[in-house]
Amino acid sequence: MSLFDYTLKELQEKLHNKEITITDLVDASYNRIKEVDDEVKAFLTLDEEKARAHAKELDEQGSDNPLFGIPIGIKDNIVTKGLRTTCASKFLDNFTDPLYDATVVSKLKEKNTVTIGKLNMDEFAMGSSNENSAYFTTRNPWNTDYVPGGSSGASAAAVAAGEVFFSLGSDTGGSIREPAAFCGVVGLKPTYGLVSRFGLVAFASSLDQIGPMTRTVEDNAHLLQAIVGHDEMDSTSADVEIPNYTEALKQDVKGLRIAVPSEYLGEGVSDEVRESIKAALKVYEDLGASWEEVSLPHSRYAVAAYYLLSSSEASANLARFDGVRYGVRSTQAENMVDVFKYSRRDGFGEEVKRRIMLGTFALSSGYYDAYYKKAQKARTLIKNDFDKVFEDYDVIVGPTTPTPAFKVGEKVEDPLTMYATDILTIPVNLAGVPGISLPCGFSSEGLPIGLQIIGKHFDEETIYRAAHAFEQATDHHKQKPALGGVKG
Amino acid sequence: MSEITKEQVLHVAHLARLAITDEEAEKMTKELDAIIGYAELLNELDTDNVEPTTHVLDLKNVMREDEPRKWIDREDALKNAPDEKNGQFRVPSILD
Numbered sequence: 001m002s003l004f005d006y007t008l009k010e011l012q013e014k015l016h017n018k019e020i021t022i023t024d025l026v027d028a029s030y031n032r033i034k035e036v037d038d039e040v041k042a043f044l045t046l047d048e049e050k051a052r053a054h055a056k057e058l059d060e061q062g063s064d065n066p067l068f069g070i071p072i073g074i075k076d077n078i079v080t081k082g083l084r085t086t087c088a089s090k091f092l093d094n095f096t097d098p099l100y101d102a103t104v105v106s107k108l109k110e111k112n113t114v115t116i117g118k119l120n121m122d123e124f125a126m127g128s129s130n131e132n133s134a135y136f137t138t139r140n141p142w143n144t145d146y147v148p149g150g151s152s153g154a155s156a157a158a159v160a161a162g163e164v165f166f167s168l169g170s171d172t173g174g175s176i177r178e179p180a181a182f183c184g185v186v187g188l189k190p191t192y193g194l195v196s197r198f199g200l201v202a203f204a205s206s207l208d209q210i211g212p213m214t215r216t217v218e219d220n221a222h223l224l225q226a227i228v229g230h231d232e233m234d235s236t237s238a239d240v241e242i243p244n245y246t247e248a249l250k251q252d253v254k255g256l257r258i259a260v261p262s263e264y265l266g267e268g269v270s271d272e273v274r275e276s277i278k279a280a281l282k283v284y285e286d287l288g289a290s291w292e293e294v295s296l297p298h299s300r301y302a303v304a305a306y307y308l309l310s311s312s313e314a315s316a317n318l319a320r321f322d323g324v325r326y327g328v329r330s331t332q333a334e335n336m337v338d339v340f341k342y343s344r345r346d347g348f349g350e351e352v353k354r355r356i357m358l359g360t361f362a363l364s365s366g367y368y369d370a371y372y373k374k375a376q377k378a379r380t381l382i383k384n385d386f387d388k389v390f391e392d393y394d395v396i397v398g399p400t401t402p403t404p405a406f407k408v409g410e411k412v413e414d415p416l417t418m419y420a421t422d423i424l425t426i427p428v429n430l431a432g433v434p435g436i437s438l439p440c441g442f443s444s445e446g447l448p449i450g451l452q453i454i455g456k457h458f459d460e461e462t463i464y465r466a467a468h469a470f471e472q473a474t475d476h477h478k479q480k481p482a483l484g485g486v487k488g
Numbered sequence: 489m490s491e492i493t494k495e496q497v498l499h500v501a502h503l504a505r506l507a508i509t510d511e512e513a514e515k516m517t518k519e520l521d522a523i524i525g526y527a528e529l530l531n532e533l534d535t536d537n538v539e540p541t542t543h544v545l546d547l548k549n550v551m552r553e554d555e556p557r558k559w560i561d562r563e564d565a566l567k568n569a570p571d572e573k574n575g576q577f578r579v580p581s582i583l584d
Binding site for chain 2: 307344
């Protein structure tokens with residue numbers, strides 16, 4: 001067995017019994033990275049020297065929490081003080097010395113996790129395959145011809161490959177759940193406002209959320225517990241009472257009322273995915289839960305509304321990249337406006353430019369009502385669909401993605417086909433509700449399939465309870481990719 | 489309805505402060521036209537009596553006392569700047 005086969009709880013027991021040290025855990029991470037990251041290509045920046053020194057220091061102290069001393073990888077749009085943060089963009093290639101930590105990073109430092117490095121992503125979190133990274137494309141550990149998903153593709157791949165014990169991702173339209181599904185790990189997009197966005201480089205501020213990516217549901221609950229809470233540095237951070245998420249795992253799912261939207265099993269969803277979801281529903285029946293088919297009638301409008309809204313917000317948020325205060329400045333420019341125009345031309349990749357253009361268009365004079373405002377109204381209808389279903393049901397269950405991972409290069413030429421990948425995750429962000437993806441099977445090609453469980457606002461407890469019950473009744477999460485020639 | 493023109497694309501690129509070549513403008517015209525064309529799916533929806541959602545949570549303005557506090561000092565603020573002089577960000581002349 002490898003150290004990566006243990007849950008956080010088991011690792012803490014081993015640390016406590018002095019069977020292992022934190023230095024062993026950090027060694028295991030960097031050894032594995034040396035072994036497989038040429039294939040997986042998950043890390044943009046490693047922080048090895050500091051991580052090893054940190055481990056040594058922590059080995060002198062006693063553990064006081066479940067995350068103590070555990071190696072973590074952080075998506076590269078989450079700001080880390082003194083550690084290069086690029087958002088996988090050439091624009092921030094030289095941003096080697098960020099001035100502060102994101103709130104989630106400060107919170108993890110208080111728990112004494114060990115930061116291994118920064119993880120690749122689609123540039124500024126815009127993408128569903130990692131192919132929009134300005135550096136390189138992270139690969140799916142289950143088959144390196146396939147994409148890991150995006151935009152938190154490397155956050156999922158690094159956990160699946162056993163390079164880190166857990167990671168942080170961010171999710172604007174599915175960017176945690178889609179890669180979690182493609183790579184066979186557990187990824188939660190929390191309720192909008194539950195986790196502070198301070199220090200998350202903003203993409204679409206009314207949709208963005210940071211969330212945990214782990215091997216197991218229990219580990220996921222531990223990581224969420226550490227990063228939630230009101231933050232005065234984020235004015236959209238919700239001031240709500242925080243429950244004990246791991247307590248929720250102890251309850252069974254007898255009597256749980258599950259809604260299954262017919263739109264989530266319809267056209268475009270592959271037979272293998274549909275069969276896996278049906279098998280999962282059978283597991284829930286056996287566990288004493290009940291399910292019924294429902295309708296989320298406005299689902300088909302979600303992708304269109306999402307691209308108008310998220311691109312509009314992005315066009316405003318990315319105005320800050322002007323080549324003046326940080327980032328790369330074009331050396332060609334001779335006047336101020338050209339500093340902006342040339343720096344942005346040189347610094348941004350194709351997809352980022354496309355979205356800035358779409359957003360600027362949708363917000364421009366004469367088009368605002370027809371596109372931006374219309375999309376905001378569609379958002380209301382989509383949100384109302386969820387509210388209505390949640391009057392009668394505890395959770396909504398369906399696939400995370402219509403198909404398993406696709407091949408590198410397969411969808412890169414057609415933005416609209418790529419956007420449709422997120423058709424089952426986008427509505428969740430528009431409604432602001434929480435959603436998790438966890439493994440529920442494999443395709444005939446051996447690629448993981450994800451089960452999505454969606455809950456009411458701030459009801460992560462019920463999501464975890466349902467996810468944990470399914471996980472404990474199945475063994476999909478115990479499968480591991482055969483990377484680097486050896487299993488494990 | 490949508491039929492985006494290259495002139496519109498060049499205008500939007502200027503608004504977005506993005507320098508684009510003629511060739512890029514042509515490619516982007518096609519792409520934006522396809523995306524906007526797809527987004528017109530929303531016109532199927534009757535939204536006359538629907539309020540727009542700007543935000544999913546019922547949040548009010550969050551205010552705090554306007555008190556100065558220590559954040560970052562000038563030297564730190566300038567250390568990631570592409571160009572700086574005399575403790576300030578340096579840019580090309582704005583006035584002729």
